[in-house]
Amino acid sequence: MEDAIEVEDLSFAYQDHLVLRDVSFRIKTGEFIGIIGPNGGGKTTLLKLLMGSLMPQKGRIKVFGNAPQYFLEHISYVPQTVRFDKQFPISVLEVVLMGRLAYLPWYGWYNKEDLQIAREALARVKMSHLENRPFGTLSGGQAQRVLIARALASKPKLLLLDEPTASIDTQAQAEVYNILEELTGTMTILMVTHDLGVAIDRVEKVLCVQNNVMLLTPQEVCEHFAIGLYHTPLRTNF
Amino acid sequence: MEPLSFFEALRSNPLLFSAIIAGFAASFASGIIGSYVVVKRIVFISGSIAHSVLAGIGFALWLERAQGLTWVSPLYGALLAAIFSAIIIGWIYLYYRQREDTVIAALWSIGMAVGMLFIAQTPGANVELSNLLVGNILWVSQEDLAILFLLDLLVFAIVFFLHKRFLAICFDEEQARLQGLHVNALYMLLLVLTSVAIVLLIQVVGIILVMTMLTIPAAIANLFTSRLSTMMAFAIALSGLFCIVGTAASYHLDWPGGATIALLAGIVYVVSLLFGKRLTEK
Numbered sequence: 001m002e003d004a005i006e007v008e009d010l011s012f013a014y015q016d017h018l019v020l021r022d023v024s025f026r027i028k029t030g031e032f033i034g035i036i037g038p039n040g041g042g043k044t045t046l047l048k049l050l051m052g053s054l055m056p057q058k059g060r061i062k063v064f065g066n067a068p069q070y071f072l073e074h075i076s077y078v079p080q081t082v083r084f085d086k087q088f089p090i091s092v093l094e095v096v097l098m099g100r101l102a103y104l105p106w107y108g109w110y111n112k113e114d115l116q117i118a119r120e121a122l123a124r125v126k127m128s129h130l131e132n133r134p135f136g137t138l139s140g141g142q143a144q145r146v147l148i149a150r151a152l153a154s155k156p157k158l159l160l161l162d163e164p165t166a167s168i169d170t171q172a173q174a175e176v177y178n179i180l181e182e183l184t185g186t187m188t189i190l191m192v193t194h195d196l197g198v199a200i201d202r203v204e205k206v207l208c209v210q211n212n213v214m215l216l217t218p219q220e221v222c223e224h225f226a227i228g229l230y231h232t233p234l235r236t237n238f
Numbered sequence: 239m240e241p242l243s244f245f246e247a248l249r250s251n252p253l254l255f256s257a258i259i260a261g262f263a264a265s266f267a268s269g270i271i272g273s274y275v276v277v278k279r280i281v282f283i284s285g286s287i288a289h290s291v292l293a294g295i296g297f298a299l300w301l302e303r304a305q306g307l308t309w310v311s312p313l314y315g316a317l318l319a320a321i322f323s324a325i326i327i328g329w330i331y332l333y334y335r336q337r338e339d340t341v342i343a344a345l346w347s348i349g350m351a352v353g354m355l356f357i358a359q360t361p362g363a364n365v366e367l368s369n370l371l372v373g374n375i376l377w378v379s380q381e382d383l384a385i386l387f388l389l390d391l392l393v394f395a396i397v398f399f400l401h402k403r404f405l406a407i408c409f410d411e412e413q414a415r416l417q418g419l420h421v422n423a424l425y426m427l428l429l430v431l432t433s434v435a436i437v438l439l440i441q442v443v444g445i446i447l448v449m450t451m452l453t454i455p456a457a458i459a460n461l462f463t464s465r466l467s468t469m470m471a472f473a474i475a476l477s478g479l480f481c482i483v484g485t486a487a488s489y490h491l492d493w494p495g496g497a498t499i500a501l502l503a504g505i506v507y508v509v510s511l512l513f514g515k516r517l518t519e520k
Binding site for chain 1: 277279398399400401402403405406408409410412413414415416417418419460463464465466468469
């Protein structure tokens with residue numbers, strides 16, 4: 001099967017601070033990958049490189065055979081909810097419609113199809129009943145599901161999530177994981193997480209990022225822990 | 239004095255009438271653009287643009303009065319200076335963000351200093367200075383009014399076609415960029431539109447009070463609405479209301495118009511902050 005992501009000899013530094021060194025890995029189409037690693041180890045940097053927000057200083061990244069910048073309409077990113085302004089005047093449906101921005105015609109109005117796709121995405125995360133609610137009034141878990149719906153509205157081939165379960169309660173976390181599990185196979189999913197226990201239960205492979213990367217199966221991660229080779233902060237970090 | 243006398247004066251005094259019309263023209267653009275300014279949190283940036291406009295106005299007055307170029311209007315100078323400083327600030331935001339606030343404050347004071355120096359070189363312009371700073375809508379000419387409406391139309395047309403994109407860059411720039419929007423160009427355009435709205439408002443309330451009128455109606459509207467488009471409509475209505483009530487009050491009390499309008503807006507804002515908070519916490 002075609003590789004979804006192909007990274008070769010990638011290095012990236014902020015000024016003098018080397019964050020990623022000679023990173024190489026491949027991810028197959030349709031896999032559900034958990035990304036773990038210590039803070040400052042380069043998880044977020046890696047995501048930003050994969051979605052073309054940062055340029056590699058050395059090495060090569062290919063997403064479905066293209067440089068990420070040429071593949072943006074097929075990449076969706078789900079950020080953490082905490083960075084949004086609670087008082088921003090915007091409805092849930094308007095947020096989800098932003099997933100259709102790439103298809104906005106020159107005159108700048110969404111059409112019926114966009115609206116239908118946005119509503120389907122909302123239904124998929126079980127948030128249809130709240131489409132008119134102001135986004136800022138949602139709970140953390142609800143907001144996170146809306147952001148996932150926004151990402152799905154773009155009909156992505158690659159879905160990137162940055163700690164979708166940070167700062168939401170256990171019940172809401174389970175709902176988010178269920179949604180992601182339902183999506184498995186329909187698109188390639190990369191999820192940064194601090195929650196190693198859940199990651200091992202749910203994902204197919206684990207990408208350990210600490211300046212370098214190791215792509216492991218969940219069983220291998222457990223073995224590494226057993227012999228203490230890999231040190232990851234196990235406590236949840238907010 | 240009877241309240242009716244203001245409306246009688248409105249009918250008999252064309253200056254007062256065009257003052258109100260100018261107020262409405264300014265309210266329209268500032269309600270729309272002010273809403274973007276508030277949600278995008280570029281209030282401080284707008285303040286800098288508003289104050290550096292003095293450089294352009296001073297220069298235009300100097301050309302008109304001291305150099306005898308009678309066709310030059312302070313409005314042209316204001317527009318040019320506003321657009322120019324919007325572009326400089328946009329450039330700083332995009333390429334020199336580490337010290338953004340410092341550079342913006344510097345631009346703010348340099349602009350005012352240049353304006354003051356030109357005005358000092360212009361005979362008889364000290365009277366204009368107070369008009370410029372606190373505003374005097376009785377000062378607006380018919381030609382200025384026509385330009386104000388033209389600018390309104392321009393702002394409306396651009397926002398009509400680009401609102402969804404502006405909304406996207408205000409809410410989540412990263413996502414907008416991922417979706418292939420030209421985030422930097424849109425940001426620049428939004429700043430230029432802001433500078434146009436500022437020039438419209440300077441006609442009504444003057445440089446010092448521009449920020450009040452650009453941000454307060456939008457900030458009040460933000461407390462009571464949950465859609466950006468509704469917030470804009472509400473802000474336009476509030477701003478128009480402040481203009482007409484403020485002008486009427488200033489007429490009766492013989493207070494300066496711009497300051498009266500801004501003070502009224504300020505009081506309503508404080509009251510709605512205290513009262514509106516309770517509404518949203520429910």
